[in-house]
Amino acid sequence: MLSKRIFETDFRTALDGELQRRDMTIKELADISGIPLATLYKISSGVVDVRLSTIKKIVAVLEPELPAFVAVIAAKFLLDELEGHEITIRDRVYRIRGYTANSIEECIIASVMAEKEGAAGIICAPILASMVEKIVDIPVAIMKPKAATVIDALDAVARRIGA
Numbered sequence: 001m002l003s004k005r006i007f008e009t010d011f012r013t014a015l016d017g018e019l020q021r022r023d024m025t026i027k028e029l030a031d032i033s034g035i036p037l038a039t040l041y042k043i044s045s046g047v048v049d050v051r052l053s054t055i056k057k058i059v060a061v062l063e064p065e066l067p068a069f070v071a072v073i074a075a076k077f078l079l080d081e082l083e084g085h086e087i088t089i090r091d092r093v094y095r096i097r098g099y100t101a102n103s104i105e106e107c108i109i110a111s112v113m114a115e116k117e118g119a120a121g122i123i124c125a126p127i128l129a130s131m132v133e134k135i136v137d138i139p140v141a142i143m144k145p146k147a148a149t150v151i152d153a154l155d156a157v158a159r160r161i162g163a
Contacts, residue, residue, distance in 0.1 A: 011050050018062055033061045057152065069095040071114030073107050073124040073132075074143070076100045094120060104128070111136050 004078040008014070021027065025043055035057055042048040072082055079098030086095050097119070099110035107124060111132045114122055121139040124132055129142045 011055065012046050015058065016044060022062070029058070033057050068092060068120045069097045069118070071097055071099055071110070071117075071119040071144075072123045073101050073110045073114070073122060073128070074100045075102060106132075106134070107137060111140075151156065 003108050007023075019026065026040045027037055029035070030040050033055060036099075039054065043050050043054070047120045054123070070087070071101070072079060079100060080097050083098045086093050088094075097117075099114055101107040107128050108131070111122055111124070112135060115136040115138055119138060119139065122132060122136065123143055125143040126144065129140050133140045147152075
C-alpha cells in the first residue's frame with residue numbers, strides 16, 4: 001500500500017515501487033489524477049519536494065477508498081446468511097464481509113487478514129475476542145448467542161443422548 005510505504009521510505013521510492021507493481025506509467029498516472037505530467041516527472045526524479053495536496057491526489061488514485069466493511073469471523077453456515085448484507089450505523093453504511101474459520105489458528109489468520117484488508121471492526125465468538133483484541137488495532141465485538149439458540153442446541157444434545 002502506497003500510503004503505508006510513504007512512511008517507511010521516501011515518497012519517490014514508494015511511488016516508483018507502486019507504479020511498477022501496478023505496471024503503470026507516470027503518464028497514465030498524470031492522465032488519471034489530473035496532475036501535470038511535468039510535476040510528476042519532477043517528483044519522480046527528486047527535483048522537487050511533494051506538496052501534501054499532490055500526495056493526496058496520488059493516493060486517491062492509487063488507493064481508491066473502498067466501501068467500509070465489518071468482518072465477521074465464524075463458521076461457514078453462519079456466514080452464508082450474513083454475507084453481502086449491509087448495516088447503517090450513525091448514518092454510515094457498512095457491508096458485512098465474512099471470514100470462514102473452523103479453528104483458533106484460522107480465526108487468528110482471519111482477524112489479521114480482515115484488518116489488513118481494511119475492516120472497520122471485527123465480530124467474532126466470545127472465546128476469541130480477547131485474543132483477537134491483542135492482535136489487531138481495530139474494534140472487536142462478540143457475537144452473543146440468544147437463549148433460544150442455546151436451548152435448540154440443548155434439545156439436539158438431549159435427543160442424541162436419548163433423553
